[in-house]
Amino acid sequence: MRKIAVLGLVLLVVSLTIVACGGAPAATQPGAAPAAGQAAAKTGGEKTVTIGFTTSQTGSANLESGRQTNGFKLWLDEINAKGGLKLADGTTLKFASKSYDDESKKDRVQELYTKLVNDDKADFLISPYSSGLADAVAVIAEQYGRVMITAGASSDSTHDKGYSLVYMSYTPASRYLTGALDLLAKLDPNAKKVAIINEKDKFSTDVVTAAKAYAEGKGYQIVTFEGYDTGATDFAPYINKIPAGVDAVIGGGHFADGSTFARQLLEKGIKAKFIALLVAPPEPKFAELGDAALGVIGPSQWEPLAKYSAEGAKAAGVEYYGPKLEDFVTEYKGKYTEEPSYHAAGGYAAGLLLQKAIETAGSTDTQKVKAALDKMDLMTFFGRTKFDTSEKTHGLQLGHDMVYIQWQKGADGKLTKQVVWPEAGKSASALYPAR
């Protein structure tokens, strides 16, 4: 009997430890974040709205996700520093945030968002960085009836699953390179031969599949259509398949492979007149490639050089909301001592869009905010925003457009980044032919 008692004791200790570990953070949460859980409770005309999200503090998406969070935090600090958001009924809303590390992995991301909604009482959600994680989390947002703005996620497929509360702030992947083809058509109506070489991951494959269909629809001839594995460093087998006389090379994937690919295109003497690659070119580090970067075009969700303004909004017949583009850039630089990337701008914009929707709704009620988002059509420093409201692809971004940058030589011979498309927002004319 004594032995069984000892065993029972051991089991008790083990189970208590497990329960304690499972319950402890939740139990201490209200103390750690006093605002959480009382979001809807009025405290003398002032409410606190909690926004929950995960950020990839570790893992492969660490850099991009970190910038996105920086952008979001800048928005949060600014709105609270202004005294919060005043609603039509006189209530003042203050904003609080709660976040965890998702380690750039799907393993625990659903668990963390469930915790954000249930324990931390998040009223609204922002997605994690990357399409895969955002996709997994959308189920949770939908299940608990929380509006979620996706930032850093551009997969079209997230929005063909019947979700009604998930709103995409980025231009979807299917339109990443279509603008580049429009630019090519404008620059050279005689260009016909296009080679597509891309990384074989979800994002890049989605992008080039859509770009290929678009190009074929416009009468282009796809002379090469090849994919390389993630982490590839030798592109010679693919570059060798590009036939002579090619007009354009498009594709790429992420930073490391995209920049190596650009370098090897130069080394192999590919004389394409037009080169457009994903993700890598907008990064300032891309300029370190020197001549290999010259003339390369890259799609970007946003650039500090972009020209979104109240005047532009007026011309387009929509409202302009939020800070001026220059003000955002100055404030971001002031806080983080670096130029904001599109990831950072996306993080800020996610907060701003939520703010506008709550303001229009005059409430934090999910259904009212959803109705406001459905009706939203406006311009911010991040560009235009309008969501698809059809049942089939609800929440897909329709209004936002990519901007296309190109590395060009300035008067001092140094490489500089110029916005070359769309026409309305360009800072310089495109260099064509690029080589």
Place this chain on the structure above:
Amino acid sequence: MKVGNVGAVRPAASAAVPSIPARFWQRVSFWVTLAVVALLGAVAIVSQRDTLREAMFTLLMFASLASSLNILLGYTGYVSFGHIVFFGLGGYSGFYFISKQGWSIYPSLIVGGLVASVIALLIGLSILRLRGAYFALATIGILEAARAFVANFGPFGGSTGLSINFSVYRQYGGPAQALWTSFYIMWVITFIVVIVSFYIKSSRFGLGLLSIREDEDAALVMGVNAPRWKTLAYVVSAFFPGVIGTLYFFKNGNVEPADAFRLQMSIETIVMVMLGGQGTVLGPILGAATYDRLRSYLLTSDLFKNLHLAVAGLALLLIVLFVPAGVVGWLRGRFAQLRRVLE
């Protein structure tokens, strides 16, 4: 790689009190292990807290993955870095039937498991001839090969993977109920893994596996059909990751090659088995529970959340240095009375 089984000597012969048959203590040990699994699931059900349910889902998932790996790693002594191959391939296959063929989750789970087992049979026939580091290396190679294959396999969506429409959850009573259903299924799977694991260990087949672990050549001489039994162990241990993969991807709603074949997940599963005590039935469950709760706690604790990887690494280092036999191995070594009840 063959691993010695520290502190996990079969208890029946050594310390049994003559008046009580060894089988009695085996039965106690069996119920103790089941009680632990029951408790882990009951915590979420009784509290009805969604957060706890999610936490326990992850825990039970790792517990059953670790427990299924233990059949190969703990009983047979073969270190496989490729256990997640079956999670990925089986899960992909099961998920394919849910996503593309409109099947219900239940038959898809079985299909996921069976596909994983068949693949294990084919792989096992060739690579189980290797021993030690060569076997471990081959399993890493298979993991990479499987990822490359799936990333180029059209029916599985290639590099963009597969996903299911949100409306699929309606047939399970809506998304909220679907998440609870997933949890219940996970709980049942864990029970089944424990029961299978226990019965293998206490069977003649299990004794054969243990003898292979201790000395494969001697086992062969003694008449153990080592190639066949090793393969069978491999097939059984691969079935469960296939089922779990299907369920996990169903719950996530999508799958991509990069999520399905993560070497890190394989390594984490090995760590859980080692931590709890390899070769024991209860060990992998406790190892998974400890490791998962530690990681989860560090990740969400306000104090540690910015340092969670460093703290988790330090904790693992201390455990490996001071408790190399795992939790169960340590308990058995420290308290002789417990040897009978901790299988």
